[in-house]
Amino acid sequence: MRVSEYFKLNRTQAYLDFVDVPLNTDVPVFLDPNSIKSLDSVWGNELASLLQSFFDAVLKHIKADEHEQAKRLLSSLNERNEFHLGYSSGKSSGKGFGSESATSVWNALCRSKAAKTGLLQDLEDTALLINGIGTDMISDAVCNILRAPLIKYTQDMCTYYDIPLTPNVESGPMWNPEKGIWEDALVPLPITDFGKVIFIPKILVRHKICYQFDQYYRHYLLPVMQAEHIQAETSLVFTLKSGEKKVTKKSLMKKYGKDKLAAVEQTLLRPHILEEYREAKATSPSSPLSHEAFSEIESVEKPDLEGLYSELIALPTGRDTAEQYEVIIEKILSALFYPYLCKPTKQHKIHEGRKRIDITYINEAKGGFFHWLSLHYSCAHIFVECKNYGKDVTNPEMDQLSGRFSPSRGQVGILICRDVDNKELLYKRCIDTAKDQRGFILPIVDTDLEHLINEHIDKEGNPSFDFLYTLWSKLIN
Template sequence: MLVSRHFKLERNQATLDFLDVHIDKDIPIFVDPAALRSLKTEWGHHCVSLLQSYFESVLTAIRNGKHDRAKELLACLNERNEFHIGYSKNKSRGSALGAVSAEKIWESLVKSKAAQTGVVHDLEDTILFVDGVGPDMLSDAVCNIIRGPLIQYTQQACSYYGIPLTAGVDSGPVWNTRDEKWENSLIDLPMTKQGPLILIPKIIARVKQIYGHDEYYRHFLMPVLQQHHKDINSSLVHVLQSKKNKGVKKVYKTDLYDLYGANKLASAKLTGEHPQALTNYRETKNATPSRPLGHSALAELENIPTPNFAGLLNDVTSLKSGQKDAATYENAIEKFLSALLYPALAFPVKQDKIHEGRKRIDITYVNDAKDGFFSWASRNHPASHIFVECKNYGKEVGNPEIDQLAGRFSPSRGKLGILVVRSIDDKALLLKRCKDTANDQRGFILVLDDADLGELIKQRQALMYGYGETLLYQQFKALVS
């Protein structure tokens, strides 16, 4: 039973911002710290600061010999079932540390001296150097550490999608960065017969962690060790005698495995002696951030159909124009754009208040695009948020509608918006009005009518993600040409 079906949301994963998990079992999805680091939002920065604060507190306790405190901090990452992600089969059970595992993790950190030497300084490093930490455990640990922001997100999502909240639910341990301790409180959360739910933004979900011990050991640590043995001309160096490679020095990885071993304890020790390997690994991972799961991957994991874009478009075009259906039209546009523009745009908010509530924006999205038009836009113009105004008019839009949307822009919020309308009689005149706004440095407004929405579906289905090929980029280019 998926969350959307249990609460009768009349939505599916494509039109939901959160992971539509099962309420009674886990799906094999994880939260990767690297995914949080790649978020360009205040919420994402908050999550990263919590991870850094918590893990630094653990490492500081170990370095100062306060081992009971370190164990206590680790043990609070206990097994809970609110998230419903991971490898658990049948009923959700969680895979976080707990008291027994915490003892083992602490022992591994101390034994490998990874904590004292500075080899480990981010939580994801533990998957490389600490015995017992795998993708499932790391993901659950991350979810527990960012429990506070996830609770906040859950409460906002429930308000947005109409999911009822139950008062007086135990929050579970929430990390307090100021006092460096875990705290519990009674809060509002959605409840099922299986217990409370804490929702996770689907944009931070992955099918695997970006860090992996085998990859690091084989492809980053080993080459550094091979070069080291060549430099010192150790007994492991073989000088090739073949005609083609005569005189070439060679160090075989199998000899290095025999000499050093290939476990995490060996990785920690060798990395302390050759830190460049880890530096290279981190730089490589930072340069190639992991991508959010696409619609097809999510559909396969949840055993649901892929998005029905034609059906979502029909929900828009079948409405009669006019004020009577304005709210229904806005809802239909939000569903359509949330599915069509994912994962570039996320965290939708309808009727977003600005200027102390004196102005409202029909739909606001966070621009978290990693490629395509919206990524290009954010690199070249203020576009941290994308604003959408919906006009279910039976008349031509003009300067008042253009000025209304432009009035929502600012350098900090962003200066790119989309005006969605039913039809446009004089596209040339409307383009001139939008160009006037751009030329006056008041922002960039793209206008989409019913026909344009259909064209965007065709472009997405044709995998036309390059910004030079899309309707959105063509419209933007027309504004500045």
């Protein structure tokens, strides 16, 4: 039974911002440190900073021979089954650092030249340079280090999707970067028959973590070593009939070893290779899992945007159906714009609660229309106002949305409304708002949504959003 089923959300994975995990086992996806570092938002920076502060604290204790303190920090990284990520086929039982014994991990770190020499800098480096540490262990460690912000995210999502919260639930160890210690608290969390659950944003999970030992050793280190041996004309070099000189990777691994200890020894001689690997991963982070990938992993249906659109056009206009209208619009937009827009907030309060925004998304786009938008306009957030009117939208509605803009929050919004009698007049009002430097409002009516949905289907879930570019060009020209 998944979270959506247990709490009767009437939603599948495509319409949820978090991973819709099974409550009695795990889903085989992982929280990747590199995907967190690729986030550009304030929220993303907070997560990345927490990860770095914890690992820095562990290494600092080890270098200072404060080994008991280091072991205590590592012992809180055991998997406690409330995240439900990993390879477990039965009841959740992760392979966190703690559950594998903090002492054994501490021993590996202490013995490693990578830790002593400063070669080891980030948590994900351990996947490359420390024996016994792999994808599942790092993912579990990340979940635990980020427990506090993930609890806050869970609470926000429960509010958004109307999931009941149980007060005074034990949080589990939460990392305090200022004090450099783990702390516990009693917090509101969703409770099920299977225990408490902490949600993970689906934009952050991957099939595997980005840092992979085989990839680093075989495709970064060994090619450089091959070139060095050829240049030095060592005994490992042989000549082809064509006259080309070669050194096989197999011969290098036989001579130098093929495990992580060998990788450390060879990286210490060529530290720039590890820097190149880090840079490559930073500049080309892996993409979030697609709707299709989640559908395959979780055996659930793909988003039915055509079905939602049919519900939309069948819905009468007016105040009586305004809430239903907003729910349908949010489902459509969340599916259409994933993974570019995420972490939706409903009726987001600003100005000390005096103003509200129907839906606010964080813009985490790494490509496409919303990324292009972020390069040219202030749009850390995208604001959405839904108007289920049976009449044209007028200046007061425009002013309502533009009044939500600010340089820090963002100055781009989407006004979703039904069919209008005078679409050109609506655009002129949006253009006037932009010219007056009160922000950019992109109006979208029913037929525009249909166009976006068809584009999404035609491009098999990878739309270029050409239609949005067209609408935007009308707004700014």
